[in-house]
Amino acid sequence: DTAVSQTPKYLVTQMGNDKSIKCEQNLGHDTMYWYKQDSKKFLKIMFSYNNKELIINETVPNRFSPKSPDKAHLNLHINSLELGDSAVYFCASAGTFNEKLFFGSGTQLSVL
Amino acid sequence: SQQGEEDPQALSIQEGENATMNCSYKTSINNLQWYRQNSGRGLVHLILIRSNEREKHSGRLRVTLDTSKKSSSLLITASRAADTASYFCATDGAPNRGSTLGRLYFGRGTQLTVWP
Numbered sequence: 001d002t003a004v005s006q007t008p009k010y011l012v013t014q015m016g017n018d019k020s021i022k023c024e025q026n027l028g029h030d031t032m033y034w035y036k037q038d039s040k041k042f043l044k045i046m047f048s049y050n051n052k053e054l055i056i057n058e059t060v061p062n063r064f065s066p067k068s069p070d071k072a073h074l075n076l077h078i079n080s081l082e083l084g085d086s087a088v089y090f091c092a093s094a095g096t097f098n099e100k101l102f103f104g105s106g107t108q109l110s111v112l
Numbered sequence: 113s114q115q116g117e118e119d120p121q122a123l124s125i126q127e128g129e130n131a132t133m134n135c136s137y138k139t140s141i142n143n144l145q146w147y148r149q150n151s152g153r154g155l156v157h158l159i160l161i162r163s164n165e166r167e168k169h170s171g172r173l174r175v176t177l178d179t180s181k182k183s184s185s186l187l188i189t190a191s192r193a194a195d196t197a198s199y200f201c202a203t204d205g206a207p208n209r210g211s212t213l214g215r216l217y218f219g220r221g222t223q224l225t226v227w228p
Contacts, residue, residue: 004154035218041198043155043218056215090154099143099204101216103154 003027006091006104013081014112021076021107023091031055032074033092033101034066043090049074078109086111116144116201116219124225131188133222135201136181142204144177146186149198149221158186158199191226198223 006023013019025032033056034046048056049068063079074091091104116137125131135144143162147155161168161177161184168175174187188195198221 040220041149042220043200045215045217048215058215092154100145100157100160101147101155101202102157103147105154106152 004091004093004102004104006089006107008107009105010108010110012110012112015081015083017081018077018079019081019109020078021089021091021109023074023076023104025072025091025093025102027093027095027102028072029093029095029102030071031094032068032071033094034074034076035090035092035103037088037090037106039087047074047076081109081111083111085109116203116217118199118201118219118222120222121220122223122225124227125191126227127191127193129191129226131191131195131224131226133186133199133224135184135186135219137184137201137203137217138182139203141179144175144184144204145202145216146173146175146184147200147202147218149200151197155200188224191224193226193228196224196226 004025031050033048035043037043045058046060047066051071052068065077068074088106088108090106092101094101116135119134145160146158149155159170159175161175172189177184200218200221202216202218
C-alpha cells in the first residue's frame with residue numbers, strides 16, 4: 001500500500017484554467033504538507049495542515065487554496081493557472097514531532 | 113534565506129567507490145536530515161541527525177554534523193548503480209523561534225550518478 005498517494009501524476013493544462021491535485025495518506029499522521037519543486041530542483045514548502053487546520057502558509061498566492069476535509073487528506077486547488085505555476089508539486093505527511101517527512105510521488109504540472 | 117545548500121551540484125563515480133556530498137546551512141537547527149529522490153519520484157527520508165550529535169550511521173550511509181561550521185556531509189560507501197539519485201539535505205530552521213511546525217528547508221540537491 002502506498003503511504004502517501006497523490007493524483008494525478010501528470011497534469012497538462014492551459015493558462016487561466018483551474019485545476020486540483022488530491023493527496024491522501026494512510027499513515028495516521030496528523031500533519032500534511034504541500035511542497036513545490038521548480039525546474040532547478042529547489043524544493044519549497046507551500047502549506048502545512050495539522051489535524052485539518054492550516055498552520056503554515058508560506059506566502060503563496062491566493063490562487064492556491066489547500067483544503068483538508070479530514071486529517072488523511074489534503075487537496076490543492078489552483079485557480080487561474082499561470083505559466084510560472086509549472087512545477088512538480090509534492091504532498092507529504094509527518095508523524096510525531098513533525099520531523100521525518102513521507103512524500104508522495106509528485107504531480108508534474110505543465111501550464112501551456 | 114534558510115535553505116541548505118548542497119555541494120557538489122553533480123557527482124559522477126564508478127560502482128564500488130565512495131560518494132561524499134556536503135551541505136551548508138545558515139541558521140541554528142534542531143536537526144538536519146538527508147533525503148534521496150530517484151528520477152520522477154518523491155523524496156525518501158534517509159537519516160536524521162540531531163544538533164547534539166556529531167556522527168550517525170545507517171547501513172552504507174554515514175552522516176556528520178558540524179554545528180560550529182553549520183555544515184553536514186553524507187558519505188555513501190561502496191556505491192551501487194541503484195544509488196543513482198538526487199540527494200537533499202533539509203534543516204528545520206531556528207530552534208530559538210520555538211516550534212518549527214515541521215517546516216523543512218531544502219537545498220537544490222546533489223545529483224549522484226553511479227556508473228556500473
